[in-house]
Amino acid sequence: MNWRGSLPLFRGGRSRLVPLGLLLLAALLLGYLDDTPLASLRNAQFDHYQRLMPRQRTNEPAIVVAIDSAGIEKYGPWPWPRTLLAQLVERLHAAGAKSIGLDLLLVEPDQYSREMLTKRLPDLPASSRDLLPDPDRTLATALAGAPTVLAVSGIVRPLPGARFPNKPLPDFRIAPAAESSMTRYASSLTSLPLLARAAHGEGVINAAPDRLTSPRDRGVLRRVPSVAVIDFVPLLSLPLEMARQSLGQNAVVAAESGAQGMERIRIGDHSLPVQPNGEILLYFGRPSSHYYLSAADVLAGNFLPDTFPGRFVFIGITTTGLQDRVITPLGDNLPGVDIHVQALESLLSGEALQRPVWMPRLELAVLVLSGLLLIFVIPSLQPRYAALVFLTGIGATVGGGYLAFRGGLYLFDGASVALLLSPIFIALLSNTLIAADRRRQQAETDLQASREAAARVAGELDAARRIQMGLLPDPGRAFIGETRFELAALLEPARAVGGDYYDCFALDERRLCLAIGDVSGKGLPASLFMAVSKTLTGALTRRNRDLGQALREVESELNRENPEFLFVTAFVAVLDADSGDLDYVCAGHDAPLLLRAGRIGRLDTQANSGPPLCALGDYPYGAAHTRLQAGDILCLFTDGASEASNGDAFYGSERLAATLAATAGEQSLAARLEALRDDIRRFEAGTQAHDDLTLLLLKFSGR
Amino acid sequence: MQLTSRPHPGATVLVAAERIDQASAGEFLAALQAELKQHDPAAAPVVIDFAGVDYISSVGLRALMVIAREIKAGKGKIGIAALQPLVREVFGIARFDLVIPCFDSVEDAIAKLST
Numbered sequence: 001m002n003w004r005g006s007l008p009l010f011r012g013g014r015s016r017l018v019p020l021g022l023l024l025l026a027a028l029l030l031g032y033l034d035d036t037p038l039a040s041l042r043n044a045q046f047d048h049y050q051r052l053m054p055r056q057r058t059n060e061p062a063i064v065v066a067i068d069s070a071g072i073e074k075y076g077p078w079p080w081p082r083t084l085l086a087q088l089v090e091r092l093h094a095a096g097a098k099s100i101g102l103d104l105l106l107v108e109p110d111q112y113s114r115e116m117l118t119k120r121l122p123d124l125p126a127s128s129r130d131l132l133p134d135p136d137r138t139l140a141t142a143l144a145g146a147p148t149v150l151a152v153s154g155i156v157r158p159l160p161g162a163r164f165p166n167k168p169l170p171d172f173r174i175a176p177a178a179e180s181s182m183t184r185y186a187s188s189l190t191s192l193p194l195l196a197r198a199a200h201g202e203g204v205i206n207a208a209p210d211r212l213t214s215p216r217d218r219g220v221l222r223r224v225p226s227v228a229v230i231d232f233v234p235l236l237s238l239p240l241e242m243a244r245q246s247l248g249q250n251a252v253v254a255a256e257s258g259a260q261g262m263e264r265i266r267i268g269d270h271s272l273p274v275q276p277n278g279e280i281l282l283y284f285g286r287p288s289s290h291y292y293l294s295a296a297d298v299l300a301g302n303f304l305p306d307t308f309p310g311r312f313v314f315i316g317i318t319t320t321g322l323q324d325r326v327i328t329p330l331g332d333n334l335p336g337v338d339i340h341v342q343a344l345e346s347l348l349s350g351e352a353l354q355r356p357v358w359m360p361r362l363e364l365a366v367l368v369l370s371g372l373l374l375i376f377v378i379p380s381l382q383p384r385y386a387a388l389v390f391l392t393g394i395g396a397t398v399g400g401g402y403l404a405f406r407g408g409l410y411l412f413d414g415a416s417v418a419l420l421l422s423p424i425f426i427a428l429l430s431n432t433l434i435a436a437d438r439r440r441q442q443a444e445t446d447l448q449a450s451r452e453a454a455a456r457v458a459g460e461l462d463a464a465r466r467i468q469m470g471l472l473p474d475p476g477r478a479f480i481g482e483t484r485f486e487l488a489a490l491l492e493p494a495r496a497v498g499g500d501y502y503d504c505f506a507l508d509e510r511r512l513c514l515a516i517g518d519v520s521g522k523g524l525p526a527s528l529f530m531a532v533s534k535t536l537t538g539a540l541t542r543r544n545r546d547l548g549q550a551l552r553e554v555e556s557e558l559n560r561e562n563p564e565f566l567f568v569t570a571f572v573a574v575l576d577a578d579s580g581d582l583d584y585v586c587a588g589h590d591a592p593l594l595l596r597a598g599r600i601g602r603l604d605t606q607a608n609s610g611p612p613l614c615a616l617g618d619y620p621y622g623a624a625h626t627r628l629q630a631g632d633i634l635c636l637f638t639d640g641a642s643e644a645s646n647g648d649a650f651y652g653s654e655r656l657a658a659t660l661a662a663t664a665g666e667q668s669l670a671a672r673l674e675a676l677r678d679d680i681r682r683f684e685a686g687t688q689a690h691d692d693l694t695l696l697l698l699k700f701s702g703r
Numbered sequence: 704m705q706l707t708s709r710p711h712p713g714a715t716v717l718v719a720a721e722r723i724d725q726a727s728a729g730e731f732l733a734a735l736q737a738e739l740k741q742h743d744p745a746a747a748p749v750v751i752d753f754a755g756v757d758y759i760s761s762v763g764l765r766a767l768m769v770i771a772r773e774i775k776a777g778k779g780k781i782g783i784a785a786l787q788p789l790v791r792e793v794f795g796i797a798r799f800d801l802v803i804p805c806f807d808s809v810e811d812a813i814a815k816l817s818t
Contacts (some may be wrong), residue, residue, distance in 0.1 A: 590796055
């Protein structure tokens, strides 16, 4: 059994193995795409979704109070005295801020705290020291008096001065199985315990930009943690902790999780899709400066009364040289504090990008199914349709990605799938083109061969035609000097060779033999039978004085070997050129026309005619007799003349007779023959002749 | 060319129609031979109804001759009935009525061939 032929997979032979191998490679590559340079393409694709369809920012629930250059100019360099910060917090609280988040790490005590001054001035008397104000305590008081959240920065390895957070999440509900997948930090940097204890909460501010996978990648920030574990204690991110605070102490924080880890995070009624490790794929909106306010203006009271009530406030540094800046997928270069605003807005509107754990499996399925489809369909298509199918598939895959984003903020990587399908398509198309080229070359070879064969056959047929026509006597040259009678004959085969024949020869000084025959069928088989019939008729007529006996012997000889069951109609006559006596015998042939004194008639063959030679095989043919008169013209013809057709009707023996009578004006017998032939051909009006045309004219003049 | 068979208690009646010429003679012969495989010509005479045949060429006559020989070899009888004038003329010229008997009507053919 031919296994290659039996399995459709291998019908294309090795031509399908290469694309299948490429598909396997593509599937492997897709599984580890994030470790390859193709990750840049994937991220670029996802970023493009956001650029085309950024998050609409309808309201501005948060405001940034920026420690900017104006503030630095007015209140001196950073770090500002804690008393100034306390003043800011108090001012914001008084203005109606819903929650105040400090995107600052106040790790060291204030420069003018008793502790620092004692270090710097060891000689300061204790009494004087106790009189000094304590700025940290002032800030702690302010923090305690307002809904405030401080920042915590998770660190992987403990550093000198690392501290653990003071205000962990009171209650975080998560399935134990999913807990292990959460983002973890061994330790953290936090504000002074004094401050941290005073604030209402603490939130993580880590937001590491993506790894640089290519030199051109600028470290775009695409994801931030929603919740992280610091030394076994869960902590929300700064903006999410602020949202939780605003909902009151009863707001439940819970994670929805699956087998791979977290799927969504819930804070009260708010909910966001997250990655298994708890990271939010941020859906960015276009940046705006509307919600930025200088801390200097806030401290000076330069703001409208409706600026703060009901809004979340982030205090962050934006001045050049101190701030951290991030690059977003939209291509914007923003202060780090803006990320908190975006995350908070995302939570409030419930919008974040989704790339669930099943999405890579879906991409793999699309890749494999599309690849298999290409592998089975492309080889049977013409190259242009193959390209059409491929481009349609690519369009559907990439377009599907945009639709999935538009419909549900799903991140489907159509571009990578399309890119990985390309080598498969190219390999398939190459096979198709190679096969097409091979076919074309084969076709050319075949055409050349068939041309050569046709030329050979034509040459052989041409030779056969020359031989066949050579068998026929030329009456014009055979009887030069003969005055008792005149002869003219023609034979025009419908094909290269034909099955008609005529003959005319002198048996002796007085007797002339005439013969005409028509083999059933046409072409080469008929022509061979014709040659045998003519030769036999000639030979046996010469041998026998009795025409009937001659024909019976001809039939007997022909019948001896006739596997094709061909038969031949024939008319044979012997004329006594001196007396005009005519003996004739007819085997199923048309009765010859007789033109006598301008009147047309037919030779009477009815009484003696038998069936065609070889139709019965043993018919007792007998001869009839008549006598020609001087001036008589005898016309022998085959059905090529009587059944010549113009597509609608036959020429007919009546019309042949009338035309023969009408040619009386012609100079010679040969000219009358030409006139007859021309009239028949005119009647056919260019339609292909169906049968061989044979005409033989005898004019008897007598002595 | 068309060839159909018509049920008849005493004979195998085949109905031929249209032209039997160079183009259709081979098909005509094959159809006749197929019919004769189903109906044993030795058991009942075969009559070909030629009423619908407009034209027959010498190649068509050859097909009839081949069939006639086959049937006669099998001790059966065959006849042709109801020939149109033009076709009858062809049969007359070629004296093919000597090869296959011709009759005026199918019933006439059956009556005479059954004796």
